[in-house]
Amino acid sequence: MTARIRGTGSVIQLKWIPRYTTLERSLHWAHTATFLILAATGMILFVPIFAPLARGEAGQFIRLLHRICAVFFAAVPIIYALIAPRRLLQTLKDLRFNKSDIEWLKNAFPYYVLGQHRSMPPQGRWNTGEKANVVLLVASTIIFTITGFLMWFGKGIVPAWLFQASVIIHDLAMIVSVNMFIIHFYLAVAHPLMWQSLVSMRFGVVSESYAREHHGKWYWGGDGTPPPGFGPAETQEGH
Amino acid sequence: MAKMAMLYDSSLCTACRGCQVACKQWNDLEATKTTNTGSYENPPDLSANTWTRISFFEMEEGQDVKWFFLKRGCMHCTEAACVEVCPTGALKHHPNGNVTVERELCNGCGYCTQFCPFHIPRLDQEIATGAGKSYKCNLCQDRTTNGELPACVQTCPAGALSYGDRGQMIARGQARVEYLKSHGFPNANLYGANLLGGLGRMYVLLEQPAVYGLPESPRSPALAQVWQGFVQPVAQISFGASALAVVAAFLVARRHIKMEKVE
Secondary structure, three states: OEEEEEOOOOEEEEEEEEOOOHHHHHHHHHHHHHHHHHHHHHHHHOOHHHHHHHOHHHHHHHHHHHHHHHHHHHHHHHHHHHHOHHHHHHHHHHOOOOOHHHHHHHHHHHHHOOOOOOOOOOOOOOOHHHHHHHHHHHHHHHHHHHHHHHHHHOOOOOOHHHHHHHHHHHHHHHHHHHHHHHHHHHHHHHOHHHHHHHHHHHHOEEEHHHHHHHOHHHHHOOOOOOOOOOOHHHHHOOO | OOOEEEEEEOOOOOOOOHHHHHHHHHHOOOOOOOOOOOOOOOOOOOEOOEOOEEEEEEEEEOOEEEEEEEEEOOOOEOOOHHHHHOOOOOEEEOOOOOEEEOOOOOOOOOHHHHHOOOOOOEEEEOOOOOOEEEEOOOOOHHHHOOOOOOHHHHHOOOOOEEEEEHHHHHHHHHHHHHHHHOOOOOOOEEEOOOHHHOEOEEEEEOOOHHHHOOOOOOOOOHHHHHHHHHHHHHHHHHHHHHHHHHHHHHHHHHHHOOHHHOO
16 A cells, blocks of 8 residues: 655655554454443442442443443454454464563653654564553453453352452452553554554554564564665664 | 440340341331241341341250350441442441441442341342342331331340440340359350441340351451552542653653654
């Protein structure tokens, strides 16, 4: 795919390369929608001004809404795994952490906050931050599902301590995932350097220069070193 | 208002279960069909429409079988786990010591049923939808705040139940325990004078609490305090901190990053 953007006095050509399949994007947005409704309906217990919504008939309705969404929240990743098991396996492999992640973490603050153009270690299809986000997301989805199931169907059947622990663990997982969501939302929607991440999740593609800059190992293959003839001069144009 | 309490004297109770009937009548609770479970106990357990119930316990001593009775129902704890975990404020303390559940506020989450150290509140709940409410003894809040005795106390023909100023109830219970100890019941004891900050329902027991299935030293579950004391504030503070950090990071990044250079 190519797109032409008219700059001041020159024509810049962007080449687009596929990053997410339609199915991956469907998974992402279906999970986003259910997550947001689940978080909003759960928030009635945490934001004082929403407290009246937790009471009586309103509270019963919101609990029902929470349960309906929970079913989809848990089902969507399972459906994805059934339709695209090989793609999922590949994704999970790409999530493994390695030595370059430490280097990435050291440079992340000056790079993403201060905008200092440090040479970040080349990243695979996922960079360290994305990997951490996905790992926490998968872990919290599993925790939500298990503890939620116990609270829904286990009341009076499982021992009281297990129900009590489920309530607390469910809420702790919520705290982690909502904070992750705030950061993820900022990076995806508002961060100047990452504007293409939202493009990629909407249309499935990133530009060639973005892939070179942020996902060198994925773009070049191997350890992310450009082959001869594609020297650093090429990579420096990207921010 | 002075703290009030109910005193149940198991040595006087004849297990006639008039209290169960009076409770259902006053609170307009549906009757439960009698079933034979191999015991005189009925209904089989506390439920959304059975707020008090006489439990039967048998203890073998050589050739003899001793038979004990206990009137179960809400203990009206001063440190009530149900009130601590209730997210709607439906469960609340009253100045007279009663712990009540307000039906209009309850959303049926059932936390109270799982955190109560005495396993008292019960739900009438559809499992799939979660629709339902929590029910338990309110110590006849409507009667007791209008100078009447609780329905069960009013009806008890054996004089096993009394209700009044909590200090007086403790004194009466202790006197009764002393009497029982000197009349062939060396294990007699008063249950609930100091437990969980003081219970609003106290028992004169003939044997150790364990014989009656009562916890020796009931505690509000540690996790009951964790929710309102830790999880809620941590959630609120961390959401605020993350949002602020993100806004600050955005303002700093916007100053340092030239969009003209970003591809």
